[in-house]
Amino acid sequence: KAGVTQTPRYLIKTRGQQVTLSCSPISGHRSVSWYQQTPGQGLQFLFEYFSETQRNKGNFPGRFSGRQFSNSRSEMNVSTLELGDSALYLCASSLAEAIQETQYFGPGTRLLVL
């Protein structure tokens, strides 16, 4: 079974631009979560989707948004990019939204904002 895939793997943008990252979960998985990883802040939860509905949201500004499609694929969007948005963005999928279900992480999208 294929793992979680994230596209693109690397991205360079300039301040003020917007960016869309994509995540394809493992086949059959319906829950997708997004995390931001930076050297200074570590791993921080962004949001989680289940059956196209956002179930949880972390403490990030409204510039960070996401959605999930009927096939469970998810996208996250960051508008008006800031230098501090440079990070590794990780997507994780699980069978269901219950925390007992193991999350499987993708390799991440590394975003650099200049």
Place this chain on the structure above:
Amino acid sequence: AQSVTQLDSQVPVFEEAPVELRCNYSSSVSVYLFWYVQYPNQGLQLLLKYLSGSTLVKSINGFEAEFNKSQTSFHLRKPSVHISDTAEYFCAVSSFGGYQKVTFGTGTKLQVIP
């Protein structure tokens, strides 16, 4: 609110020596606890988790962790490390009833010295 503290940012250890990576958590409700590992340039992988039952949980590659409710700890141990264990290890917590919203610690880099 919940939080995780990993006091050691880096732990150097000689190959075949034992290692303990410390993790303490804070939560006002009952929790689930996890250890994830991140190898260089890779995504996160679940190492082991405590959901309920036996307080000692083990991974397939020789790591184990013990849930200690009175000390609010979930330290990770391995009796004899291998070069291939060199990675960053993250302790994480999620609350009962919470969906896939996981709070991560800042990580501990384990460096195994040959």
